[in-house]
Amino acid sequence: MALRTNNTLLDGNFFTYTGMRSLINSPPPTNFTVTKATMAEFPALNGQSVSYAVLEYPAGSLFTQRLQAGDMFVFPKGLVHYQFNCAKNHSAIAVSAFGSAAAGTVSVPFTVFATNIDDDILAKSFKTDVDTIQKLKAGSNLRPEMWYSNF
Template sequence: MELSLLCLPLFLLLASDVVLAGDPDITSDFILPSNATAVDGSFFTFTGLRKVVTAGPGKEFTVTKASLAEFPALNGQSVSLAVLSFPAGSVNAPHTHPRAAELLFLLKGKLEVGVVDTANKLFTQTLQPGDAFVFPKGLVHFQFCNSKNPALAISAFGSSNAGTVSLPKTVFTSGIDVAILAKSFKTDVATVEKIKAGLA
């Protein structure tokens, strides 16, 4: 009996970390930046995505974000958006979002998407316009426009700052010693150097 009473506070302490995961709740309707003096409708409006939805596809995959850095009204709101523009044959390389799940909605074109779970199982799907796909928080995922036509998608995140960790860039351009990378990928230094040069 005494042991179970002693374990209860420990259990509650461990469980509290689960409850506190994610963006912190705010105690006001919204948070004004320190340099703001007045609030009107423009504070709650972000126009930075207009150019993406009206422009044609570029030559490379692009992401245009409406996250906390670009849209200060999102501070404390636990939401953000990104518009993903895929020219034909382009890829959003394998990456993760450490602070949020991603809900992708395909507006036009076709996308092959995939997510890898913690058991190293790959789940893929080919999306058509009007389809949505969820990428769970922190899991490695990708999107590929395996088509002769461009694709356009909107991604919503459950954080104002979901973060993005691009696996190719993080592994090969962050300064990890080439000998460590060669050993880790069971290849030689010359191959690692060639990959690094391609990402530079």
């Protein structure tokens, strides 16, 4: 039997995560929500190189591939991606598995627009004009805490 760091014996409770129970019979979300099971919430994941998240999308939110119930879609590691549920009256749920017990996210707008990169260079990189870059910067949430997060 495994031991906790304080040398007490582990039982089945340590290896059971109940944090997803809140999803059962819950009403559809009005905002994008994430229910996660990372090492912080579920210490039994320590050393397992895996974590999970259930992503709930309200009706009318975006994702790039139209999926049918039961479909699976893989985002390669590090691939910039987004999702939007286009159904007007139905929420959507995604279950994510990560190759780390402490997975996180990186905000693309912050890493691109909250830098000292000259607007002319950004405009050339995105094949647009400086006006568009400035509008994107103005509309982005560029708070430092949005740059990287462990969900």
